[in-house]
Amino acid sequence: MEHILLRHRDIPNINQLDVYMQHGGFEAFKKVVTTMKPEEVVEEVFKSGLRGRGGAGFPTGLKWRFIDKNNSPRYVVANADESEPGTFKDREIMEGNPFQFFEGVMICAYAVGANAAYNYMRGEFWELAYVLDARIADMEKAGLLGENLFGTDFSLRIYNHLGAGAYICGEETALLESLEGKLGQPRLRPPFPPSFGLYGKPTIVNNVETLANVPKIIENGWEWYKSIGTDKSPGPKIFSLSGNVEKPGNYELPLGSTFRELIYEHGGGITGGRAIKAIMPAGASSAIIVANDKALDTPMDYEQVQNVGSLLGSASIIVMDETVSMDWLVQKTLHFFEHESCGKCTPCREGTYWMTHLVDDFVDGGAGVEKVELLYDVARQIEGKCLCALGEFSIQAVLTGIERFPDDWKEKTLKSEAPVTA
Amino acid sequence: MNTFLDKYNDEIQSILAKYPEDQKRSAVMPLLYLAQREKMYVSEKDMGEIGEVLGLDSTEVGSIVGFYTLYYDKADGRTRIQVCTDLPCALRGADAFAAGICERLGIKLGETTPDGKVTVEGVMCLAACDKAPMFQVQNGDGLSYHENQTVESAMELIEKLK
Numbered sequence: 380m381e382h383i384l385l386r387h388r389d390i391p392n393i394n395q396l397d398v399y400m401q402h403g404g405f406e407a408f409k410k411v412v413t414t415m416k417p418e419e420v421v422e423e424v425f426k427s428g429l430r431g432r433g434g435a436g437f438p439t440g441l442k443w444r445f446i447d448k449n450n451s452p453r454y455v456v457a458n459a460d461e462s463e464p465g466t467f468k469d470r471e472i473m474e475g476n477p478f479q480f481f482e483g484v485m486i487c488a489y490a491v492g493a494n495a496a497y498n499y500m501r502g503e504f505w506e507l508a509y510v511l512d513a514r515i516a517d518m519e520k521a522g523l524l525g526e527n528l529f530g531t532d533f534s535l536r537i538y539n540h541l542g543a544g545a546y547i548c549g550e551e552t553a554l555l556e557s558l559e560g561k562l563g564q565p566r567l568r569p570p571f572p573p574s575f576g577l578y579g580k581p582t583i584v585n586n587v588e589t590l591a592n593v594p595k596i597i598e599n600g601w602e603w604y605k606s607i608g609t610d611k612s613p614g615p616k617i618f619s620l621s622g623n624v625e626k627p628g629n630y631e632l633p634l635g636s637t638f639r640e641l642i643y644e645h646g647g648g649i650t651g652g653r654a655i656k657a658i659m660p661a662g663a664s665s666a667i668i669v670a671n672d673k674a675l676d677t678p679m680d681y682e683q684v685q686n687v688g689s690l691l692g693s694a695s696i697i698v699m700d701e702t703v704s705m706d707w708l709v710q711k712t713l714h715f716f717e718h719e720s721c722g723k724c725t726p727c728r729e730g731t732y733w734m735t736h737l738v739d740d741f742v743d744g745g746a747g748v749e750k751v752e753l754l755y756d757v758a759r760q761i762e763g764k765c766l767c768a769l770g771e772f773s774i775q776a777v778l779t780g781i782e783r784f785p786d787d788w789k790e791k792t793l794k795s796e797a798p799v800t801a
Numbered sequence: 802m803n804t805f806l807d808k809y810n811d812e813i814q815s816i817l818a819k820y821p822e823d824q825k826r827s828a829v830m831p832l833l834y835l836a837q838r839e840k841m842y843v844s845e846k847d848m849g850e851i852g853e854v855l856g857l858d859s860t861e862v863g864s865i866v867g868f869y870t871l872y873y874d875k876a877d878g879r880t881r882i883q884v885c886t887d888l889p890c891a892l893r894g895a896d897a898f899a900a901g902i903c904e905r906l907g908i909k910l911g912e913t914t915p916d917g918k919v920t921v922e923g924v925m926c927l928a929a930c931d932k933a934p935m936f937q938v939q940n941g942d943g944l945s946y947h948e949n950q951t952v953e954s955a956m957e958l959i960e961k962l963k
């Protein structure tokens with residue numbers, strides 16, 4: 380199947396402006412600016428059923444409808460923070476097919492009446508940011524960005540902005556704080572960004588992959604888009620596949636493809652022909668799925684992954700084979716969340732600290748199972764008490780790792796072995 | 802006198818131009834990267850001068866330096882080798898890879914070589930999980946990725962950087 384998002388895999392050099400334009404690039408942008416009303420663009424995207432690819436799956440057109448038209452200036456902010464362990468799709472889009480992403484940003488800006496857009500990238504995308512600065516300059520030179528585009532009164536500028544190493548800045552309100560030059564800590568919500576966003580002005584925050592879908596929706600129409608994927612989760616999705624598989628990488632498949640197809644047909648199966656044990660479908664933030672036949676045959680879309688007790692999230696599919704012990708895994712995820720907690724609220728800040736100590740004691744220190752019981756209790760106490768979803772994410776692996784894999788938490792006399800990785 | 806402003810005036814002006822005139826504060830992160838360029842950390846003096854440019858208190862600038870992991874307020878190794886040891890990479894041998902590099906350099910993870918040139922540390926996911934083992938190199942000039950590495954290939958590069 381031809382790629383809709385990862386088009387650089389079919390078309391060499393599509394990351395060059397002339398090549399992108401030879402393949403229909405910016406036709407959709409030109410079409411909306413010169414022939415469509417902003418509201419018509421919003422309705423087209425709404426009808427396509429596109430849902431946010433950043434994790435929450437919120438309907439994109441609905442978010443755009445919420446923009447406060449009575450306040451200005453308005454902004455579009457692309458979320459290119461991509462820091463969830465196991466997620467590496469936005470980076471590939473921005474490297475391989477950057478203009479399609481930027482065209483999505485531009486169509487969104489027109490639809491909500493924004494004249495400035497920021498692309499907030501994680502600081503580690505430093506080299507990429509310089510390349511994208513040059514791409515933006517190319518678009519300015521070609522008259523695709525700037526004043527009075529296509530002879531209309533619509534003007535638009537895009538700016539790249541680098542973060543500096545903080546997972547929490549992927550959370551949209553923390554991202555906005557960070558972009559304002561403050562500590563990247565989440566805001567209390569409501570109000571939500573479409574009414575109170577960057578500098579307190581109406582702002583649309585969308586994920587890179589979400590925006591990359593938009594030009595294709597305009598080009599081919601919402602009916603076409605809706606015919607891909609499942610009824611409630613339409614469209615293509617990039618699945619980032621990592622862990623103990625033969626061929627890790629990004630795979631663009633229709634939403635609703637099964638775990639089995641992804642892992643065995645595309646990913647080449649488990650490394651060394653070992654047996655599969657567990658799957659985390661949403662990166663380190665996932666509830667861990669026991670990889671039995673029922674789970675493997677589950678279609679990956681926003682609804683059906685819930686049937687096996689987890690969430691699709693950003694579709695960062697981490698696969699664990701039979702040699703991986705869940706106590707070791709939970710130690711890894713807790714170290715991540717303890718490091719990334721922004722410290723704004725006590726249950727998350729203190730909770731991730733204590734959970735990390737408890738799991739360290741058990742895994743490295745030879746402490747007894749009573750530490751595991753305590754770990755479980757602390758996780759339960761954090762539940763539902765945090766200001767943002769990070770706190771909630773931090774307990775997913777703990778709770779499900781203990782509940783669903785009880786054998787991995789037996790009393791041990793020796794230090795846990797790291798899994799076989801060769 | 803503001804030596805930071807004098808030294809980087811053109812770059813500072815083009816950074817400020819990206820943000821609305823009454824929202825200069827947004828430039829604090831790019832300016833911190835600029836201050837870090839030559840010596841790989843931000844000094845108290847830099848913080849004060851950046852504050853002056855943006856109309857911020859130097860303690861506010863300091864709190865930004867403290868919050869984000871890619872800024873440093875003291876001199877360690879001029880070059881940081883940041884090996885991703887997060888879950889997906891660890892499933893593909895990242896811990897052993899990091900230990901291998903450290904052994905060759907005669908240091909522990911998180912330490913700096915005795916000549917003060919290289920610090921090796923374990924870091925969280927860098928969005929390159931399918932290309933483990935991998936690390937990034939951070940020095941004053943910025944960051945670069947090195948993917949699908951072996952201890953051998955990494956050591957070769959580290960020797961060149963030293």
Ligand SMILES: Cc1cc2nc3c(=O)[nH]c(=O)nc-3n(C[C@H](O)[C@H](O)[C@H](O)COP(=O)(O)O)c2cc1C
Binds near residue numbers: 432463586587590
């Ligand atoms: C802790 C945390 C981290 C997040 N990280 C990201 C991220 O790296 N990229 C992203 O697009 N969304 C991330 N999100 C989701 C954003 O808050 C937001 O929902 C998203 O950018 C909206 O865009 P979408 O509707 O296009 O998905 C994160 C959320 C939380 C709570």
Ligand code: SF4
Binds near residue numbers: 727767768
């Ligand atoms: S839940 Fe954690 S990350 Fe979120 S605001 Fe509270 S302390 Fe910060």
Ligand code: FES
Binds near residue numbers: 464465466886933
């Ligand atoms: S876990 Fe190492 S790059 Fe993602």
